[in-house]
Amino acid sequence: MSTNTPLFQEIKIGPLTASNRIALNAMECNDADNHGNPTDLTYExxxxxxxxxxxxxxxEAISVVDESRGRLNQLIGTPENQPALTELINTLRKENDKTILLIQLTHSGELSHSDFSRKVCVKPLPGYGGDLLTEEEVEEIIDKFVISAKVAYDAGADGVDVKLCHGYLGSQFCRPYNDRKWKYGGPFENRMRFAYEIYERIDKEINDPNFLVGSKISVWEGFPGGMGTAGPDTPVLDFEEIQKMCQGLEERGASYIIQSAGSPSITLALTQPEKSMPDYGYLHFTFQKVVRDALKPETVVIGSAYSIYSDGRIKFLATEKEKTTFEYWANKNISDGYVDMVALGRQSLADSELPIKMLEGRADEINWCSLCDNCLEFLIRQRPVACATYNKDYAKALVEMRREEGKLREKRT
Ligand SMILES: Cc1cc2nc3c(=O)[nH]c(=O)nc-3n(C[C@H](O)[C@H](O)[C@H](O)COP(=O)(O)O)c2cc1C
Structure with a gap:
């Protein structure tokens, strides 16, 4: 593996510099304590x-509120959590002060878990829904995002990612499906109001050009009325709005956009390409180009869904094996100008030391993600998440969790 490649060139993000083009994507691991503070597992x-x-x-996605969360043990970003967050960030800076550290801010909206949270929605999707938000409640949620951004700033993060993807509240506003007649729905300008106001308020209230702001967005959610569709009742792809939205975020200070796709609780294989149909991964390259084409050259585009390529162990038909690897596609897409950085999700749980192993010529030591998606199973079952393929404790935890689930199912039948 050569490191004299585009992947290992520096890149400027706003006034900061990333030492290489590899990003570790947000991966919530549901291992905070009962107050939403990091535990030893989070630190590790x-x-x-x-x-x-x-x-x-x-x-990972840190909740701006305690009351509406998707995960039982989700990290929380309210002022009460700031001391614990500061301590975590100080510790991480001691490990390595070069890596840019962004915190993803979220509100789960209709994906909040009704066992322990209040489900709220913009406009109920069939099978989802929750309490319909009022305009006053939305204003309060915008305040909470700004407060959490300040918490992240004061805790020493380099920036925040205002989450606009994967079906969580931020994306629920943006979708064409949100044709509700209110301040935050209907015409494009109204659907963007939530995201744009958060950006404008962060810019005004933090007012530090060194503090980065950006968003991870689903370029196409893959169901009728989802993000990237031509209207509230069609799944047909239409990128015009997505490009306009990216430009609107850029005008309001976004120094990067992380491209993603899908809404995992609905269109999982789109967000996280599966080994049984890896070719879905290629769609993300198009989505990356859509975002790249919309933005100024200095705004960094980070592509998602790169775990599927690994070391070539996943079989893609009609392609030479050496042209199916992470290294190949990451370098090619950067060279071709489709993307500036590439992000690893599941691979980062399998082995977050991939960059240094590549850099030091130890690529043969990389634990490549097997795309088993056991990490996702932990998450869905509200357990702490890790890679059960390479972590023996979690391999045991997986067996135990499945045994318990089996017993519960037996009881119910
Ligand atoms: C266990 C798990 C947790 C995740 N947590 C987040 C999250 O907190 N925020 C987010 O934007 N995406 C999250 N994702 C999605 C990933 O960041 C990424 O977009 C997706 O897995 C596709 O990338 P990959 O193919 O490299 O895994 C999560 C995915 C998994 C499997």
Whole structure:
């Protein structure tokens, strides 16, 4: 593996510099304590990630409120959590002070878990829904995003990612499906109001050009009325709005956009290409180009869904094996100008030290993601998440979890 490649060139993100083009994508691991503060498990995985030398680490979806969360043990970003967050960030900087550290801010909206949270929605999707938000409640949620951004700033993060993807609240506003007649729905300008106001308020209230703001967005959610569709009742792809939206975010200070796709609780294989149909991964290259084409050259585009390529162990038909690897596609897409950085999700749980292993010529030591998706199974079952393929404790936990689930199912039948 050569490191004299586009993947290992520096890149500027706003006024900051990432030392290489590899980003570790946001991966919520549901291992916070009962107050939403990091535990030893959280420390362990982020310390390892920072030792791994990625140019950028996007810290997982941290909830801006306690009351509406998707995960039982989700990290929370309210002022009460600031001391614990500061301590975590200080520790990570000691491991490696070069890696750019962003925190993803989210509100789960209709994906909040009704067992322990209040489900709220913009306009109920069939099978989802929750309490319909009022305009006053939306204003309060915008305040919470701004407060959490300040918490992240004061805790020492390099920036925040205002989450607009994967079906969480931010994306629920943006979709054409949100044709509700209110301040935050209907025409494009109204649907963007939530995201744009958060950006404008962060810019005004933090007012530090060194503090990065950006968003991870689903370029196409893949169901009628989802993001990237031509209207509220059609799944047909239409990128015009998505490009306009990216430009609107850029005008309001976005120094990067992370491309993603799908809404995992609905269109999982789109967000996380599966080994049984890896070719879905190629769609993301198009989505990356769509975002890249919309933005100024200095705004960084980070592509998602690169775990599927690994070391070529996943079989893609009609392609030479050496042209199916992470290294091949990451370098090619950067060279071709489709993307500036590439992000690893599941691979970062399998081995967050991939960048340093590549850099030091130890690529043969990389634990490549097997795309088993056991990590996702932990998440869905509200357990702490890790890679059960390479972590023996979690391999045991997986067996135990499945045994317990089996017993529960037996009881119910
Ligand atoms: C266990 C798990 C947790 C995730 N947590 C987040 C998250 O907190 N925020 C987010 O934007 N995406 C999250 N994702 C999606 C990933 O960041 C990424 O977009 C997706 O897995 C596709 O990339 P990959 O093919 O490299 O895994 C998660 C995915 C998994 C499997």
């Amino acid at each position: 995985r982020y310390k390892k990630a920072f030792r791994g030398g990625a140019g950028l680490v996007l810290m």
